[in-house]
Amino acid sequence: MKLLIASNGLMLAQVAADAPPDGSWLAIGFGLGLLALAIFVIELFVPTGGMLGILCGLTVVASIISFFYHSQAAGAFAIASYIVATPFVVVYGVKFWSGSRLGRRLILGGTETVATKGLDETEVAEEIARRQRAETEDTAALIGRTALAVTPLRPVGVIRLDGHRRDALAEAGIIDQGTEVRIVEIIDNQLKVRPVDQDSA
DSSP: HHHHHHHHHHHHHHHHHOOOOOOHHOOOOOOOHHHHHHHHHHHSSOOTHHHHHHHHHHHHHHHHHHHHHHHHHHHHHHHHHHHHHHHHHHHHHHHHHHHHHHHHHHHHOHHHHHHHTTOOHHHHHHHHHHHHHHHHHHHHTTOEEEEESOBBBBSSEEEEEETEEEEEEEEEBBOOOOOEEEEEEETEEEEEEEGGGGSOO
16 A cells, blocks of 8 residues: 555656646746836836835846746746846946936936937037037136135135135135135136235235
8 A cells, every 4th residue: 555655656746747837937937027127117217216126126036036936947048138138228228218308307417408409419519519618718707807705715715706606716825714806717617816915916
């Protein structure tokens, strides 16, 4: 009797080993992979502080586990596929995001105000260059203007020019608070000033 039970047990084990893998796990793995991609796309446009990114990573892990439940080969193939595909998805996702309205708004120095005019890339570059030239000319026009030091300049401090506070650099030494100063040079948008009473010297 015991021999018969053992024989039946071996037969059942052999049948289980020969049974084809469950195809539902394969479908679940693919479904979770698509869900991870959808979560990644949502993360690009909905600022969640990385919460959706973490959920995307967990979904990828669950997808890989599902493929392993189907078979070892499917699991290994899923890992290799994710390793190869992830850099491309991230690079093209970020590229697509940076070209979107939200991306242009969040990137420092973005061209939102220019790009929304319907200009092509060459016209956008020309418009940005024109604005930079105009800004440089406006900054150069400040040379020779007088201002008031609202903080001590040791050597960096704050001056008031046309009612606006601007960072400034003392040309030499320390300039006391309340001193009238003249802008003598501009280096990398940094105003260099000297006291007005030193102009004659």
